[in-house]
Amino acid sequence: LDEDVELHDLEVGWAEGFSDSALLSAYTKLGRGVTQSKASHALGARFLAHRGSLDVSAVGRPLPRPPVRPVPMAMLAGRTAHPRRRTPLHDWHAGHGAAFLIADEWERPAVYASAGERTAAVTREVNAVRRKAGIIDVGTLGKIDVVGPDAGLFLDRVYTGLFSDMAVGSCRYALLCDESGAVLDDGVVARFAANQFYLTTTTTASSLVYRELSRWLIELGLDVTLTNLTGATAAFNLAGPRSPEVIARVADDPRIVLDCPYLGARETTIASVSARVLRVGFVGEIGYEVHLPASSALHVWSRILEAGADAGVMPFGVDAQRTLRLEKGHLIVGQDTDALSSPFEVGLGWAVKMQKPSFVSRRSLAIRKARPLARRLVGFIVEGDAGAEVRECHLVVDGSEVVGRVTSVVRSPTLGQTLGLAFVPKAWAVNGHSFAVRLNRQQRVSARVVPTPFYDPENIRQRGAGA
C-alpha cells in the first residue's frame, strides 16, 4: 500500500482496535512513505469503510501535513531491493501446491492446499502428524556451530541454561535473554564433541543471535570459534508415530537413529548424505530433526517421502506446525512474548539456572525474580461456540479496562476446542478462572484458564514411549 505497509498490517491494526483513520495511520505508518499519503490514505479509507460497513465518505482522512523535505526523484526512479530468502526446497514446495507466508525475509510454505480448502488442508496435515507422520522444512532456523575449548563455558555465560555439563550426543533447550532480562530468542543446543556444540535459533532472530553471540564472544574473550551455518545447512523435521520406521528406511545405519533417545543428537548419514539428527519434539510427537548440506536437501527430502509413502508421510506447513505446537502448549518467542517479557511470566523459569555464577542476563533476572509478577502467560480454552472468532491480539478485558491480550489461538483439530495462550493479570492465572476476551466491534466471549500442555500432558508421545 505504501512502501512496506501491507494489507495484513492494516488487518492487524483493525484487530487491535485502531478503527479510526488517524489512529490506523499512526499505528501502521500508512501514508508516511514516499507518496506522502496521496494514494495510500484513499486505500486506507476504503479498507476502513469495508471493515466498518460504512460509506467511504464517512471514514474521513488524517490531517495532511507537508513533507519535511522534498522527495528526490532518484528515490522514486532507483532500483528497489527487497531481498527474499528461500530454502533449497522452495521449488519443490511451489510445485506441490504450497501457499507461502513471509517470515522476516523468508518465504515459508504455510500449507499445501488447493484453492478454497485451506482450513481442511491444515486439518489434514495436523492429522497426518498426529496419526502417521509428517515432514516440514525447517531450514529457516538459525544454525550456528560453537567450537573451541571454551565453547561450553561460552554458552553458559550467554544463555540462561547450563550447557557445559551436557553429555556428548545430547540436546538441551536454550533460552536467550538480553541484559534487561527480557526473552530474546530460544532454540536447541546439541553437543557433538567435547569442544563442539551446535545451536539453533528461531527463524526471525538468526542474524540477531549470531551478531549478539559474536559481540559477547569479544566481550568475554573466550577461546571459541563461531560459524553461522544457517544458509549452508538445510533442515527438516520428520515427526509422528510412524516417523521411526520411515527414518530407519533412509538411514544408512538405522540403529544409530532408532537408538537415539529423546533429546539425543547423532552425526550419521541419511540417504548417503552426512547429517546431524536431533531428537526434539516441537510439535509434540516423536520426531527427528535432520540437518544436512543445502545442496543435498532435495535428494534426502525426496528419499524420505518416497520411503514413507506407504506409511502416509506427507509434507506439512507452518500453519499446521503452529497448530500442533499450540496443542502442545509450546510458545513462540516474538509471538507469545514481547520486548518486555521475562522468562518467569511466560512459564520458562525452569530454563533459567540462577545457580550459575554469571551470565549475561543474570543480574536483571535476579531482580525480576524477586519482584511480584504483574502478568502471566496462561493456556485457555474458549467457552461456548464463539471460538472461531477469537484472533491473536484480541484484548483480555476487565469491564472496560484492558488487562491482557491473546498471543496465540487456534481451533484444535485434535482436541475439538478453540485454545490458545494469553497474557492475563497474575491473580487470574489460576486453573478454572474465567475471563473475557473482547472481539472486534466490542463483542465479548468467555475463556477459561486451563493447564498446558493441552495435548499429551505427560509428554509420552513426544518422548516416543507411546509410539
Add this chain to the structure above:
Amino acid sequence: MNVDVMNVVRRTSPFEPAWRGASRTLRRQYGVPVPDSCGNAEEERARLDTLAIADVSGVPRAVIKGLGAGEWLAGPGWSAPAAFYQPIFDGAWSFAARTGQSEYFVEGWSFAETSSTRGVSRVIVYPREDASLLLCGAHLDRLISEAVSIPIDLTAPRLHLTDILGVSAMVLPRSGRGAPRAQIWVDPTYALYAADALSAIAKELGGGWVGADALEESRDFPEKID
C-alpha cells in the same frame, strides 16, 4: 564427500530454478547439474561479449578456520596467503584467500576432512554451499556499479566482502584475456533473489545466462570447470 557418494547423491545448484527453463541438456559440475546451454550458440556468444551470467555453484569451496589454519592449509612448496583478501591462485580455477586472522576461504579444492586431520588440532573445515556466478562481458562494469554497493576495480584480483542489491556477498574480479569478468558468491538462500535481480539488469544491458558449452568454447575461458 567421496566420489562414490557424489555419484549417488543428487546435489542441486541453488540457481537451478532460475535457468531450468532455458536449458535442454545438463552436465555435472563436480556432481552438480548445470546447463550445457541457455539459448542457441549465437545468442550465447553475443552474451559473452556483452554480459554473460554462468552458474558455477558446483565448484567445491570451503572455509578453514581456527588457530593454525594457515599452517594446516600450506602444502609442499606452497604457503597460505598472508595478506587479507589477496587471493593466491593454484591453477586456473583454484585459489585461497585469507578472510580473517585465522580464517581462509578456498575454492576449487575438495577436502575429505571435516575436522582436524593434519596434526593441527584446532582447525575446522566447513564445506561452503554458496551460490556462485561467473559474470563476464563488456558491460560488466555497469552491472557491478548498479548492483554492488562499493566501487570495484575489475582489473585487480582482490576479494571484496560487500553486498549486492542488499544481500551480503563476495566479489572477485578474475583476470583473463578479452572481456572483463568477475565471480560472485552469495548465501544460497538468497540465490533466486540474486538471480532474478542480476538477470533483470543483465537483460537490460543485452546479456543473460550462458551454459557450460559457451564457457568452454570462449577463448576467455580456456579452463574447464570440472
